Amino acid sequence: MSLLDIKDMRVEFPSRRGHVVAVHSLTLNVEPGEILGVVGESGAGKSTIGNAVIGLLEPPGEMTAGEVYLKGERIDTLDDAEKRRIRGARIGMIFQDPLTSLDPLQTIERQLVDTIQMHLDMDQTKARARAVELLDAVGIPDPDVRIEQYPHQFSGGMRQRVVIALALCADPELIIADEPTTALDVSVQAQILDLMKGLCRDRNVGMILITHDMGVIAETADRVCVMYRGRVMETGKTEQIMGTPNHDYTKSLISAVPRPERRLHRFPLVTYIEDATELGDSFDLSTHWLGQSREYEGEGGDLLQADNLHMRFVTRHSFFAKHRLYLDAVDDVSFKIKTGEVFGLVGESGSGKSTVARMITGIYTPTGGTIRFAGTDLTALKTRKEAAPWRRQMQMIFQDPFSSLNGRMRVRDIIAEPIYFHNMASSKEEAIQIVHDLLEVVGLGAAAAQKFPHEFSGGQRQRISIARALATRPRFLLCDEPTSALDVSIQAQVLNLLKDLQQELGLTMLFISHDLPVIRQICDRVGVMRHGKLLEVAEAEALFEDPQHDYTKHLLDLMPKFVGFRELTV
């Protein structure tokens, strides 16, 4: 008898246009002390499994078939009150975002003690003692002091530890962890994963670890269940799935994960998933409008030179100067980007890398330092009119494909806007033609022009963003985490597209990412940032093989050592 047995589970979401089946006849089991990884891309139905097991499906979703047994006892047919008794007491939950899974208005003590008392028969002092013990177990220093603090006094990683302690309150037999480390930086992620592994082993708790990240699975799970569009593709021991996967989907999914240990010419393409065309041979970009008449002088040398950049934000406003608080988001950063190279900026969240990009593009005005672009000091330009010709030559691709396109405009108008603004087409027909060509170039096809952004998936929207950025025929492209919101398979396609365009059009690129393997695949030179300072700049290969700065070494150590199946690599 397993700890958890799911037999033939089917979950449906009825909607106006027929039923959406989120999970098709799923059968799986979890043993005590075992970590079962459920991996898949967005829309695979992995979170739905967790919610269905604990009876928290979002209405109108419902489990229409199948059985769920916890230690041989059927739990899916229980009524709401009985299910509530199981949640927390026998099944614990850990959610993705530690910022929102704790009540900001209550101390950690209140939240832990309340939960303990709800499920276990304990008085106040005993419950508190247990809470302190739990905080100690999840690795929070000075637990008896910190227990009296509020969630905002903890960092993201510490908060996730508190969430884990909360899940452990009533000694559950099973824990469901839904993307527990996705919102955390790599250095914190590694610690949290170690912690969860240890807890499961020591307390003999079974865990379902739901994630999209192959690296997390490889490091943590005992067994893996690979899902695709609501169906289980393959289940097996982690080493077997990672090393010798049987199913084509698993193979392509694994090979799409960027390799940290070696630089490849191109990303392996995942054929199984979203259909979008690669940049075909049909377009000879060098003779096309996009490649033509770029009217740039002074080729070679440095295209961009940033000197002593400084950006200070006011974090507390006050009438009196001495009462104001400041944050130095970027502090004395200097670097050069050569014409035609891809320069990477890497760092954890809050390191100031996005702020640098926003200063270069003029969204923020730096509080100090100069930015020279093709020999012109951009910080000295005062009016928008003066800056316009330079704005045209640098464009940006943003992180979130769902907010970077104006939902009220058709794709055609979104892409045509910069063309009209900079008077780059002689007639409306020419502009429309350019838009259609751009859509072809990014692999969407001209028919996309008539549609609205919400009709596209995340990866397709990112292609639209790229088309818009190319519409001004820029020679400098800034990419701010362009793929971190995308699934790995889509990430591979978008990165390939960027790489192709960069080479075909001779673009210079600033590529910002927190993802070291991606940086290694795409960048020529890399700068490492931390707390607003630029610590090290080096050739990409040199940086990865022989890091100089301690922090860089630390980051590289934390990079998931994901060495799996590599048959499909090119």
Add this chain to the structure above:
Amino acid sequence: MAETEATPPTSSSPGWLARALDSDIWYSFCRSPLTIASAVLTLLFFLGAAFAPLIAPFNPFDLASIDIMDASLPPFWQDGGDGRFWLGTDDQGRDMWSTIIFGARVSLFVGFASVIFSIIMGVGLGLISGYVGGRLDALIMRIADIQLSFPAILIALLIDGVARSVLPRAMHEELAFYVLIFAIGISGWVQYARTVRGSTLVEKNKEYVQAARVIGIGPTVILLRHILPNVMGPVLVIATIHLAIAIITEATLSFLGVGVPPTTPSLGTLIRVGNDFLFSGEWWITIFPGIALVLLVLAINLLGDWLRDALNPKLR
């Protein structure tokens, strides 16, 4: 692929009508009988107001057609009623049914005009306040706060009073309409400004606005082309409910005698005039305009409530 046409295949993207019929809003509309009823009623009022001269059996403003001998006739089903005047006549012999149709026309016109005035002022100030921020934002929002501490009707009365004392007497009749619209409009801008400011604060940090700035587009165009369409959803909802409030405010002002001139009576004026006769037994002069006002405001309010729920993704 060779496509030179300005209108690519439409098959992939259906026309606006098909999209509207397929939308969630239309679906929710069809599933709510109360909403359909209020929509029909509102539509009838609008049509009646628009085609008043064609629909009404009499023209109450045409002195030639009024006969003082017909004064104070009860509705036709009562003793002494006249078949020509369905809802009876007022003290001057005007047909009540016709005056209500013409009165609703005035009420709706003043309501619409003042709502549009409020929207233009409120949305404009809200956009500027949210986008520019800083001291200008603080200034606009403090003015809004101060105004909010006074009841809308008081502000409308105040403006009306000031206008009456400032403008020459001869112009009162002529300008009464515009003063009224201005007075009601200015008392309602705060809601729009606050809502739009809030949405603008959210929208301006979204990446599509930053993308527009990276292209080099100026603040005016960003506000009008990018932010404005994305903050108009809630404004539409407020406007619907505000229309009902504006009509009530107009009726209240007219009832108090500071609204539209009695030569072009609105529903409020009719109620006030009829009020004097209530105790002499001629109830129909005030009750029928009152019922018309209640129906109109209720229908618009229900429509506004439905729209608010239909546009709220949490309630869907």
